[in-house]
Amino acid sequence: MKIQSKIFDQWFPILVHIACLLPIPWLILNAWQGNLTADPIRAALLRTGKIALELLILSLACTPLNNIFGFKPALRVRRALGDYSFLYTSLHFAIFVSLDYGFDLQLITNELVRPYALVGLIAGLLLIPLAITSFSPWPKRLGKNWKRLHNLVYGINLLAALHFILVVKQGVVEPYLWLILIIFLLVLRLPPIRHFLSGFFKHQE
Amino acid sequence: MIKIDPSEITPKHLYLSRRQFIDSAGAAVVGALALAACKGNVPTVTTAAPGYTGPTSDELGAPLTSFQDITNYNNYYEFSTNKESVANLVTDFPISPWSIQVSGLVKDPKTYTIEDLQKFQPEPRIYRLRCVEAWSMVIPWIGFPLHKLLDDVQPTSDATYVQFTSIYDPKNMPLQGSNLLNWPYVEGLRLDEAMHDLTLMVTGMYREDLPKQDGAPIRLVVPWKYGFKGIKAIVKIELVNFQPDSTWMQAASNEYGFYANVNPNVDHPRWSQATERRIGEVARIKTLMFNGYEKEVASLYVGMDLKKNF
Numbered sequence: 038m039k040i041q042s043k044i045f046d047q048w049f050p051i052l053v054h055i056a057c058l059l060p061i062p063w064l065i066l067n068a069w070q071g072n073l074t075a076d077p078i079r080a081a082l083l084r085t086g087k088i089a090l091e092l093l094i095l096s097l098a099c100t101p102l103n104n105i106f107g108f109k110p111a112l113r114v115r116r117a118l119g120d121y122s123f124l125y126t127s128l129h130f131a132i133f134v135s136l137d138y139g140f141d142l143q144l145i146t147n148e149l150v151r152p153y154a155l156v157g158l159i160a161g162l163l164l165i166p167l168a169i170t171s172f173s174p175w176p177k178r179l180g181k182n183w184k185r186l187h188n189l190v191y192g193i194n195l196l197a198a199l200h201f202i203l204v205v206k207q208g209v210v211e212p213y214l215w216l217i218l219i220i221f222l223l224v225l226r227l228p229p230i231r232h233f234l235s236g237f238f239k240h241q242e
Numbered sequence: 243m244i245k246i247d248p249s250e251i252t253p254k255h256l257y258l259s260r261r262q263f264i265d266s267a268g269a270a271v272v273g274a275l276a277l278a279a280c281k282g283n284v285p286t287v288t289t290a291a292p293g294y295t296g297p298t299s300d301e302l303g304a305p306l307t308s309f310q311d312i313t314n315y316n317n318y319y320e321f322s323t324n325k326e327s328v329a330n331l332v333t334d335f336p337i338s339p340w341s342i343q344v345s346g347l348v349k350d351p352k353t354y355t356i357e358d359l360q361k362f363q364p365e366p367r368i369y370r371l372r373c374v375e376a377w378s379m380v381i382p383w384i385g386f387p388l389h390k391l392l393d394d395v396q397p398t399s400d401a402t403y404v405q406f407t408s409i410y411d412p413k414n415m416p417l418q419g420s421n422l423l424n425w426p427y428v429e430g431l432r433l434d435e436a437m438h439d440l441t442l443m444v445t446g447m448y449r450e451d452l453p454k455q456d457g458a459p460i461r462l463v464v465p466w467k468y469g470f471k472g473i474k475a476i477v478k479i480e481l482v483n484f485q486p487d488s489t490w491m492q493a494a495s496n497e498y499g500f501y502a503n504v505n506p507n508v509d510h511p512r513w514s515q516a517t518e519r520r521i522g523e524v525a526r527i528k529t530l531m532f533n534g535y536e537k538e539v540a541s542l543y544v545g546m547d548l549k550k551n552f
Contacts, residue, residue: 076315076377137519137526144516144517144526
């Protein structure tokens with residue numbers, strides 16, 4: 038399972054950065070060409086929100102990928118994935134405030150008190166300290182507390198999935214699938230399960 | 243546990259540029275999206291369907307939604323929960339021959355073919371359509387008032403409600419094989435609502451036959467109610483003496499009521515109904531009481547608590 042190639046180690050993070058950035062020109066191109074459904078603002082909102090959620094979940098997958106499968110390069114992109122998730126969360130919020138609600142404070146506050154929006158807002162606000170402290174010198178300065186602070190990402194993942202669940206109509210299963218994946222990735226962190234699985238996969242090598 | 247030095251995780255030049263990027267990207271993307279959205283907002287002659295020569299706006303001056311948008315943004319859960327996918331999934335759905343059975347508490351139960359319905363003389367009617375999801379369109383339907391059909395079968399004096407049923411065709415409607423909703427789709431109206439002249443049985447749109455994704459061959463349109471009341475692909479209409487249990491009431495009675503009148507003052511439990519986005523436009527507009535048909539229909543609900551009877 039271990040990928041030793043030096044070239045891969047060099048290129049893997051760069052590829053991840055490119056992959057994380059590509060949705061932005063893609064979204065603009067789609068909007069420009071009028072390929073963003075009949076309701077482009079809603080589509081842009083949904084798309085940025087979904088990418089933010091997917092990147093957040095990917096950042097959650099990095100640790101098990103390393104611990105269980107020995108895929109060490111995952112750790113080198115973990116923080117970048119979290120930061121990009123914050124970037125898309127910010128875009129999502131910016132579109133909501135500007136294009137969707139035209140900076141109408143009364144409408145925005147009226148909407149923000151609803152459970153779906155409140156849950157999303159809390160998740161987004163909690164991401165701010167994580168995004169800020171993911172850059173130097175914070176990891177060193179915070180020491181042990183850095184890890185404690187960044188454990189918030191577990192709760193943020195759950196809130197993000199809940200935000201998605203609360204906004205869809207009955208019968209739409211997609212957000213529940215994301216929630217199951219998040220719970221699965223959290224369960225993989227439980228020490229007995231982690232130890233069992235990492236032992237199992239080492240044994241296989 | 244593998245120890246990793248923080249500096250090993252992201253090279254410095256990358257995270258520095260990333261930080262600048264986060265600052266500027268937000269503004270840039272929103273700006274670009276705004277430009278793109280405005281570009282699509284310029285009303286042009288091409289918004290109509292080819293060959294359409296009728297009026298280009300509703301009685302309030304709102305321009306018609308384009309044929310392209312009306313036929314590619316459809317809530318039709320029998321086919322998909324994805325509004326953009328419906329148009330591609332309906333192509334093999336057979337709609338001919340088709341008949342519609344009208345029965346129940348009537349003196350003269352009848353079964354009509356689509357061709358038979360021509361005798362009710364479908365006419366063009368431009369209506370606003372307000373979806374419960376807070377978007378809306380302005381659509382030039384072709385249809386006939388339901389009361390013409392009901393008069394033809396003569397409801398008995400016991401009849402108080404009308405129940406509509408869609409086709410059950412799981413072979414051609416992929417999601418009818420799932421338990422997403424209770425199939426077939428059922429809707430209902432109070433008899434006086436059904437007899438109202440605005441209540442339309444629709445067979446066409448933009449002077450063409452009704453496209454399949456919009457509910458062909460025949461659908462209901464009740465312009466002062468949320469779009470989900472407008473049941474599609476109808477095969478049965480029954481006059482009954484009880485309030486029908488509609489499909490969305492069965493799915494979530496706390497969120498979708500029997501009346502489902504468009505009302506900016508009664509929010510959906512999870513989102514506001516005060517505003518809506520008109521498809522093709524950027525800024526939200528205020529939702530009108532009874533979707534702008536207050537003068538015509540408010541008398542149907544005198545003395546009713548519309549917050550309770552949502």
